[in-house]
Amino acid sequence: MATIEEVETHHDPIDRLRATMCATRVSFEWFGTRKSLTRDQKAQAAESFGAEGEFLSAGKKLLDTGHPRFRAVSAVRNQVRKYWTSVSLPFPEPGIRLLRQDALNTFQEQMHRFTEELAEAVAELDEQYLSLKAAARERLGSLFNDDDYPTTLVGLFEVTWEFPSIEPPNYLRQLNPELYEQECQRVQSRFEEAVRLAEDAFLDELSKLVSHLTDRLSGQADGRPKVFRDSAIGNLHEFFERFRSLNVRSNEQLDALVSQCQNIVEGIQPQELRKRDALRQQVASDLSGVQAALDGLLVDRPRRQIIRTPK
Structure with a gap:
């Protein structure tokens, strides 16, 4: 097994x-x-x-x-x-x-x-x-x-x-093979949709997190840099961990953007961004590039298809 x-x-x-x-x-x-x-x-x-x-x-x-x-x-x-x-x-x-x-x-x-x-x-x-x-x-x-x-x-x-069963019951295979096959197809379509739902959920969450942090880092309020909480970066790190654990690797572009975003903020502490204007501007610029790519994926989302690996 x-x-x-x-x-x-x-x-x-x-x-x-x-x-x-x-x-x-x-x-x-x-x-x-x-x-x-x-x-x-x-x-x-x-x-x-x-x-x-x-x-x-x-x-x-x-x-x-x-x-x-x-x-x-x-x-x-x-x-x-x-x-x-x-x-x-x-x-x-x-x-x-x-x-x-x-x-x-x-x-x-x-x-x-x-x-x-x-x-x-x-x-x-x-x-x-x-x-x-x-x-x-x-x-x-x-x-x-x-x-x-x-x-x-x-x-x-x-x-x-x-923990409910969502697979076709085995007894249908003997009782009604045709109905069993229909149930297999129905469950398969459910999982195809589940992959799309997972991908969309990760895409939406990452886009919101990156957009929020980019706005906090690049925006101005009364002529001064906007204030941001430590959680703006902490939430990103939590996302990376959850993505690593739950990602089904259905979209190579999304995988690459998550890695790119992780590299941008890796090892950076919130206090550093508050003290070092150059670092703040660099991170904001790099994240803007990620956000632009994420926006493209969001626009193309209805046309994306899951590519299955040949067996």
Whole structure:
């Protein structure tokens, strides 16, 4: 059986993606903090506007989601989404992304850590639940309904993940060979699209990062060089690492531009760019060349095709 390294070396982009990736789905169960008004409540609200209740859409906010404890719970969900996106590639089926098979254990461990963080954040939120509920009672007035509120928030915020099969089921080969072949073609087309989606995602991200840094380095504000954060360069380095890990090598031009951009900023510290005007101008000029080439790829994107390696 070939190793992932061997597959990456000898297969074309589509086969490489299919052989080295697994499908992942991350789902959230989240307590809904908004609720539609009842028919009578909408009619009452509509009356104040001289409108008819059936033509009015209205809702109420059950809890203050701006509370620090609630924001802490929401922050975990945002972290999960950001992490999942950073270690995976898009796939043309809703809710599914592709994860490297050799990153599966790391992914599992990190997701378990997130579930622990979420449970802790929810427990701390639940400690403030009664006071949040009391504040809602005061704010909502006659719209408050005790039946809208569970006895506890524990167990109402969860993150789960799974690894769904996206390959044709083997039993179809025996039961219906023609249908099995159709499914094989459908899956193949999905992976062809996945390669294009991955390439486009990398292209868009690199273009935004380079454009932002170039503007910061070359632009002026009130006659002075624009201020830029360390993250303007740090985000580029994070991109290079993610590209190295997830790139399916479907576009030689993009690969070359990523290498060129990496060479431009390699070893350069943000503070150097702030102190040395000549270096700042040189880096800005070099990045402008990369940006021009990226713009060309963006324009040509609809006409690009994936070239498969002959077998």
